[in-house]
Amino acid sequence: MFQTGWMRELTRALLDFAYPRICLICGSALHESEKFEVCDVCHREVSGAKFPRCQICSGTVGPYLNTVNGCADCSKSSFAFQSVQSLGPYEEPLRGAILRTKTGSDSALTSALTDLLWSQEKERLSSLGVDLIVPVPHHWIDRIVSPRPPVELIAERLGGFLMVPVEHHILRKHRRTPKQRTMETVTQRRQNLRAAFTVPKQAILDGAHILLVDDVLTTGTTCQRVSSELKKAGASRVDVVVIARHVSQQSQKSDRVTLESSEEAITG
Template sequence: MKLLNYAGQMLCDAVYPRECCGCGRLSDRTGRHLCWSCFSQIELLHSDLCELCGNPLTGSATSAFVCGYCRKRKPAYDCARSAAKFTGVVREMLHAFKYKDALWQSADLVDLMQGALTAQFDYQAIDVVMPVPLFKTRFRERSYNQSYVLARELARRIERGVDGRSLQRIRHTDTQTHYNATQRKKNISGAFAVVRSEWIRGRTILLVDDVMTTGATLSECATELKRCGALRVYAISVARR
């Protein structure tokens, strides 16, 4: 049903101009739900970032640096980046995208990720794009995996395949929102399993998630992917809390 709504929305968009999700005026970006003015006000994360996790430094860095969090516990992924700060219209859009079936916003959200990907990664090296998986009961509740929707669109744009099956979430995990970094790591530990390691071995994988907080989930996915022979694991998300 949600997919039908999505298709219906796409059809309407082709006929009628869209209202900007930010200011409510008609969007002047073709096929997008954010106008240029609102899009250009988004706080992007493109400089003075931890070279591993993409954590923004307060102030400016004169050379490459690794943040305190990564120094204490090196993440299992090779590099993670988020396109924007989790504030303002980005936060509102991500909330609607995840909890209110606003799948038609995917093009706008993928615009942000694609910008960060091309600017900050050697994306030509990527073999396959993978979403962070949902556990099956959560998937049934929501009927879609928001990260899969983003991964599929991003993969299409960079002409790679999307693999939503090889990595699976094998147990339910509590929502991480109220946990600190140590609790998050413990909560997510052992939550993922590779079910088709022949699709993983020797490959460079781009993991996709909607929002990154401490990176514990992405790091746990990367641990399992590397255990099964992944050559490199990169991670990208729309926004960082």
């Protein structure tokens, strides 16, 4: 038993010597006490713990603001999803880290960000009592460029933590659309995703509580569309979890339209 432990420690020391652990965000050397593959400095920078956040939409808000019923950005909107949990705001260095994962080639960084998210939000996520985890789907053409979208790895890792099944085929994106980040207004974002997602008729979601997973939530248009389809198919509730939450300045212009239209929103 002693020998096994001794050999394990020796192997770890040799591996650390040959391949020293580095922070997957900034590249600095990691101390042996740092349990994540991200240094403590970057962890603090990407964490949402230092930012007051809305309890409903996870958007950054001012200090001492009561957001039990939402913030100024979401309290007057009717969403098809119930709540949003996130690691932190879509700002540097988290923004840069997420952009690096977009091609699906940096699975280690995706896993590390998901681990940080789980460490920070595990109590809230565990208390939701979800039945099923569903990642936001990509169009099949986009999957040629990125065969393994990071959102799928995030969903599978969270599924392992929560011990909840992950379903990759319950949602389909049957119409390819321009990237949401290229849309200047919320109205354009809404129109861009019109009729883009479907739930197959054979899917059985009767009363299911679903955790919808994406990497970034900006105005919420994508999650709104997808959540609406899931609830039309029989889901009783949808909660959202993302790595980063961001409300763009562009989306707050005077022509902003809230996501409460009767066509999109399903209350309940």
